[in-house]
Amino acid sequence: MPAIRTGESLGVASRHGTWSERMHDLDDERAIRRLMARYCHTVDDGAWAEVAVLWADDAELALRGETAIGPAAIVKLIASRQTPELRGLHVIANAIIEVEGDSARAVSDFFFMRREGGPDPLVKFIGRYLDRFVRAPDGWRFRRREIHFRGSS
Amino acid sequence: MPAIRTGESLGVASRHGTWSERMHDLDDERAIRRLMARYCHTVDDGAWAEVAVLWADDAELALRGETAIGPAAIVKLIASRQTPELRGLHVIANAIIEVEGDSARAVSDFFFMRREGGPDPLVKFIGRYLDRFVRAPDGWRFRRREIHFRGSS
Amino acid sequence: MPAIRTGESLGVASRHGTWSERMHDLDDERAIRRLMARYCHTVDDGAWAEVAVLWADDAELALRGETAIGPAAIVKLIASRQTPELRGLHVIANAIIEVEGDSARAVSDFFFMRREGGPDPLVKFIGRYLDRFVRAPDGWRFRRREIHFRGSS
Numbered sequence: 232m233p234a235i236r237t238g239e240s241l242g243v244a245s246r247h248g249t250w251s252e253r254m255h256d257l258d259d260e261r262a263i264r265r266l267m268a269r270y271c272h273t274v275d276d277g278a279w280a281e282v283a284v285l286w287a288d289d290a291e292l293a294l295r296g297e298t299a300i301g302p303a304a305i306v307k308l309i310a311s312r313q314t315p316e317l318r319g320l321h322v323i324a325n326a327i328i329e330v331e332g333d334s335a336r337a338v339s340d341f342f343f344m345r346r347e348g349g350p351d352p353l354v355k356f357i358g359r360y361l362d363r364f365v366r367a368p369d370g371w372r373f374r375r376r377e378i379h380f381r382g383s384s
Numbered sequence: 385m386p387a388i389r390t391g392e393s394l395g396v397a398s399r400h401g402t403w404s405e406r407m408h409d410l411d412d413e414r415a416i417r418r419l420m421a422r423y424c425h426t427v428d429d430g431a432w433a434e435v436a437v438l439w440a441d442d443a444e445l446a447l448r449g450e451t452a453i454g455p456a457a458i459v460k461l462i463a464s465r466q467t468p469e470l471r472g473l474h475v476i477a478n479a480i481i482e483v484e485g486d487s488a489r490a491v492s493d494f495f496f497m498r499r500e501g502g503p504d505p506l507v508k509f510i511g512r513y514l515d516r517f518v519r520a521p522d523g524w525r526f527r528r529r530e531i532h533f534r535g536s537s
Numbered sequence: 538m539p540a541i542r543t544g545e546s547l548g549v550a551s552r553h554g555t556w557s558e559r560m561h562d563l564d565d566e567r568a569i570r571r572l573m574a575r576y577c578h579t580v581d582d583g584a585w586a587e588v589a590v591l592w593a594d595d596a597e598l599a600l601r602g603e604t605a606i607g608p609a610a611i612v613k614l615i616a617s618r619q620t621p622e623l624r625g626l627h628v629i630a631n632a633i634i635e636v637e638g639d640s641a642r643a644v645s646d647f648f649f650m651r652r653e654g655g656p657d658p659l660v661k662f663i664g665r666y667l668d669r670f671v672r673a674p675d676g677w678r679f680r681r682r683e684i685h686f687r688g689s690s
Contacts, residue, residue, distance in 0.1 A: 250556065250557070250560055253560055254406055254560065258406060258410070261413070267478075268479065269480065271493065272480070272493070319510065320510045322478060322495070323477065324574075324629065324630065325627075326574065327575065327578070339574075340577065342626065342650065344495065346510075346535040351507055352507045352508075352510050353507070353657050354507065355658075356658070357650055357652075381658075404556070407560065411563070414563070414566070418633050421631035424631045425631060473646055473648065473663045475628075475631060497648065497660055497663055499663075499687070499688040504661055505648070505660045505687075
């Protein structure tokens with residue numbers, strides 16, 4: 232896998248700003264972390280109506296050279312790859328989230344496990360998510376997700 | 385697996401309330417996240433006395449049709465399934481935590497890996513935790529954990 | 538694996554202190570969580586210059602009876618075990634972080650997956666990180682990381 236990095240600065244310093252600004256920042260990061268978890272839960276449940284509302288109207292999902300635009304197309308793309316017999320557990324880990332005003336971005340690692348014929352679940356995919364988020368009136372939404380798979384798969 | 389969802393609203397908005405309320409909320413969520421991590425560490429260490437203190441006196445653990453009530457019975461149930469040769473690593477991921485006053489709930493995904501005969505650790509179980517928590521005078525405790533395994537296992 | 542525990546008290550209570558203190562504490566924990574994620578990203582990318590800056594000048598990395606001291610030696614040790622063909626995905630989970638002034642410590646679980654010859658990624662290592670951190674003028678750094686592998690590997 233080519234090095235996929237955020238290009239941002241180290242980002243390990245504590246934040247500056249007023250209490251109010253810092254509180255907002257912590258709150259926003261929590262909301263985005265929750266949105267990322269919600270993606271996993273709803274995709275793994277095949278709850279497509281709930282997946283759809285996670286995305287901004289002009290959101291993009293890019294994977295393996297394809298880009299779906301808008302919630303309906305995005306759900307269609309995901310659902311085509313997550314038919315009931317192919318479903319399992321998506322896990323997001325090592326997330327680093329940067330909020331800037333009404334937009335945000337994140338880099339995180341993911342992996343996907345599912346049961347196939349054998350006795351034990353298998354790890355099927357590992358990779359990295361590069362995400363952009365946008366603040367909507369009622370909460371944060373995905374603006375763009377790029378899925379980078381690690382290795383041949 | 386049937387869709388296991390919290391039934392809560394989307395939950396991706398930033399929080400409202402006074403600074404004090406929001407600070408409490410962030411603090412509580414952190415304490416609960418830590419409690420969930422502590423469960424993994426202590427179970428994987430077979431540190432049963434430390435597992436016991438994670439639970440409220442009237443706590444319930446429900447898995448595979450069994451329900452243990454109270455810390456002693458809960459530890460007994462866990463220990464019976466986590467004998468030394470069966471131990472490994474529990475991981476909690478994708479946690480969404482909702483605090484309401486002195487109680488809270490969470491939905492999260494989990495998986496469990498361990499070494500068996502072969503060279504590499506194997507993923508043995510994947511599933512979802514549905515948790516309820518209660519605030520005790522000295523901190524948060526599990527009030528109820530339901531363990532839902534994904535697929536036949 | 539022998540029980541590896543932090544020795545700290547239960548740590549599931551909400552925090553005390555003034556708003557300012559608690560805000561600092563939440564901020565610091567977030568910065569450290571981000572540092573831990575950054576370790577995974579940069580090691581998995583083989584981005585050794587970026588790995589180096591994560592460590593204090595007198596930092597220590599201890600694994601399998603070896604201890605490397607200082608960023609250059611630490612990177613050399615990691616790079617020797619993470620040659621391009623051996624790379625994969627490091628995941629940190631179940632992290633419990635304790636901040637005390639300008640130092641902090643954490644206990645967390647980790648696992649490492651990679652592709653080898655077969656069709657699916659394999660879990661190769663599972664274990665626990667015992668970490669110490671120090672606050673530098675521009676942010677938190679690793680002061681010491683002990684890597685404890687679980688089982689024979």
